[in-house]
Amino acid sequence: MSFPDPIAVFRTEAAELLEQIEAGLLDLNHDLADKEQVDAVFRGLHTLKGSGAMFGFEALAAFTHHCETAFDQVRKGIVPATHDLVTAVLNATDHMRALIETPDGDHGAMSETLLGRLRTAVAAAGLPEAPAPAAAAPATAQDAPVAASGLTTYRIHFSLPVNAMANGTNPVGLLNELRDLGACTIRADRSRVPALDDLVATDLHVCWDIELATEAPRSAIEDVFIFVMDEMELSVEPVGAPEDARAAPAAAAPQAPAREEAIMPAPVASAPPVAATAAPRAAPAPLPEARQAKSAENVRVPAERLDELMDRVGELVIAQSRLSQLANASADLQLRAVSEDVERLSGELRDTMMVLRMVPVAQLFSRFRRLVHDLAIETGKKIELITEGETTEVDKSVVERLADPLVHLVRNSCDHGLETPEERLAQGKPAAGRIFLSARQQAGEVIITIKDDGRGISRDHVRAKAESSGLIAPNAALSDQELLQLIFQPGFSTAQQVTNLSGRGVGMDVVKRTIDALRGTINVVSHTGEGSEISLAIPLTLAIIDGLLVRVGSGRYVIPLSAVEECLELSIEEDMRSRGRSFISLRDSLVPFIRLRDLFMTGTKPDPFQKVVVISTGAERVGLVVDQIIGDHQTVIKGMSKLHHDVATFSGATILGDGGVALILDVGHLVTAGQQQEAQLRAAG
Known part of the structure; x- marks a missing residue:
């Protein structure tokens, strides 16, 4: 089984994030007081920074940190957003794309130029100068600033859904962000970890109890979990407040424990008692499973696979057409019944496939x-x-x-x-x-x-x-x-x-x-x-179209049905009378027509009762004289070879039910040719 390249997945998701950020910035530029758009841009920048650091795009994370910091101040209402600030961040998104596509390139000069513009916009908006980007490696508890006064101690408990790590969420990153807020004590709770025989390597069963001393408000702690808030259990309570029954505080521990404590729990024998908290956590809450089912509603599929599936559906439509032809020529009722079932199923599959390829x-x-x-x-x-x-x-x-x-x-x-x-x-x-x-x-x-x-x-x-x-x-x-x-x-x-x-x-x-x-x-x-x-x-699509199958001489051709207006009969007498002028009267208007038999030089005599297929593109109309109208045909379009790329009369070919080939007429070219013929005849007359 092959797994997608995580870097390729990150680049795809980062491109979508940048589009969302850009859309939010443009909306904000029309209404600078739109708090919802400010929040949306901040969340996008925060996600991009965190994802970039997780996948090793250090330069991207450091550069994005500047824009995130500026919008964090706007989001908190310190100063309003400005057009200059929005424009500076818009220009920065282009550079972020370059940092994603070529992370090892020399982007230093451009980064400094854009950061200079950002600082100018920040200063003009009344913000303090944007701080330097965060270091590449996350800060540890020892690195976190500890104020002498004004500290508040919070007891935090959080647990992520079982599939969090498989979906790209890194709990270590969340813990490190909490460490950046102040001195904290972290203890991993293993009460939900199943027996070794039942353990799945990609599942997450550990949850955490943290005691954090910080000057930051409670909202700053909640912001750490802003992108996983709907899929997790979280309680944040200041020390002295009524404790959440689910989140008993951890026992006091030395300040700034080693980071490994949060990742690798101590052996069971030395683990502190957890009986008081184990009971309510014994059965996993149903919420993570519901969230997991919701996340499975959408599946990312490479475009190449859709193209391959479309090719297979096209071949199936051709095979079904051949089967229908054989069944219609047979007296076997069971064969006809099976043919009708296959025709119905292939039609439904074709329609479903067409919908899958459609995008707004x-x-x-x-x-x-x-x-x-x-x-x-x-x-x-x-x-x-x-x-x-x-x-x-x-x-x-x-x-x-x-x-x-x-x-x-x-x-x-x-x-x-x-x-x-x-x-x-x-x-x-x-x-x-x-x-x-x-x-x-x-x-x-x-x-x-x-x-x-x-x-x-x-x-x-x-x-x-x-x-x-x-x-x-x-x-x-x-x-x-x-x-x-x-x-x-x-x-x-x-x-x-x-x-x-x-x-x-x-x-x-x-x-x-x-x-x-x-x-x-x-x-x-x-x-x-x-x-x-x-x-x-x-x-609407370049793969399968509804066509009108016609015969000219001994050859068969397909006219796209969307361009067909109506069909008329042209007798030999009318054909002879129209020689030299090539016009038919259609509801008090003259419509030029082209004799496809002459255009294709078939060398055959016309049928006694020819037909005129009137086609149009916009306001322009022209008639195509054919020998016979065979009927509707579900047309699977095949491209012309390189030897025929300059043949403007045809836009492609299709395979018929009997294995023969029919050329697809280029309606636009034929309408233009008909209008030119009309102009020449009018000029001559």
Whole structure:
């Protein structure tokens, strides 16, 4: 049995922690009085520091200690949070990522620079200067400061759940944090330890009784256990207060015992009597088991395993299709019954697998809050990011590939789209520009929209740039959508000068190529002075789709069902009448169509009654003339080989039930080809 690499697990969890810290900081930046966000950021920093020290990331723990200390003071209400402090900690999170990825790298200069900014922000906020980070090795009781007066002695008893160590909680770290608060006496209680034959090495049965003399308040003691509080038994009582029946104080012991006392109990023969406390602790409380069951509700699975499982489900769908074909050709009723059962089960398994691969786009949208925050500082603009539809789910592989295109679109909106505060006020707009990022599901697609309320796209600038670059002929007749789509051409940019954000004409080209690779489409709407809206229509999944299986000549092809609007019949007479113009009348509108038989050069005669499959992408429609519509088909998408990567008409292939291969048509490319054909015919007419 293989176990996950603990360092890899730590890096994954640390990345999630940093995302939570970043989200909390950005929320706090909008409302500096939000106590809940201050607490959330502090807890995240505290967890990151403790986990880093546990797994040997000493530099990370030391660096994070500074930020934690500053937020601890804010959390205690000594001073309020400030924008400068939030920005300083945001910049520090980037450095924390570097310390996690390359812990042995030379980060000293950057650490000092960021700590200098943090100290400046701390001083401006009215805080005392951030103290030096804690030493790499935890302090012992001898190292703990002992004040001459003002000490309070607490009796502490705590026990962790049985599975605490298996889940990564280190009780030694908790004990060392208590030692940092003052001089303490620690005694390990072994009354719950089972017999040797029943002992499981990874289970924790030891609990502890501590007597702590400290100037710190009781809340500081409880903060030590802040992240395991819900899963443990804990009592903290000052000496002289009524004692908790579960936590009788330990007998007096010399100050600052050796650390090993807390880890390795003395032999049984020399152990002090524990009869008074053993009885109530003999039976483990049911709470740890309930917590253990709750923690098992979520399981972290590597993405590669999901991909492998998806491949197996795809093969099962193909095998089931072959079985259905054999059963339908057979008179054996039992075979048909088994085939129907397998079809039902494989369909349920497929749907379950699709759900497992789905993730909310909130994971994607959350990245742009930090991006917009940084762009606002870099451009000197006031920018608000508004998101909608974060719960919309899409295939994880689609989310991963959408990250870069959306970064380019958001940066473009911030740099080109939004005006400066002075320009906006002069136009009667609010000083702060707005970026709207939304997602919604529509049929088998997810529509992601990036909208701004800025200056809009200047058609004159786009045309002038396209003509000077040779992309279009001077005074060429273009529809509004065709003109706006020119911004996605390689090397196209209307920026007057090259900056760190834009001007080289490569960002929007990346967007176009990525969306095309995802078999998606892009629609642009822009109004001068009101802003622009770019919509990306992306398939929900790249693995299995519902398709319409058609025949053209002797070949079979699949059209994604989500793009199909309707099907019409085209007789030979109508086909002959439409020769030379390739239009059909559809409810008082003309729709161009493409004869796939001619496009694929089948060399066959058309069937007597051909069919027209009307497909659409956004507002654009085109008809595809086929010989026969075979029916719906559950399509498992297989990628094209490298030899066919430049064949734009097809987006992939699938295996049919009889073992044959059907090519999947690229709807976006065919719609574009149909619209170009329409433009040529109109120009010729």
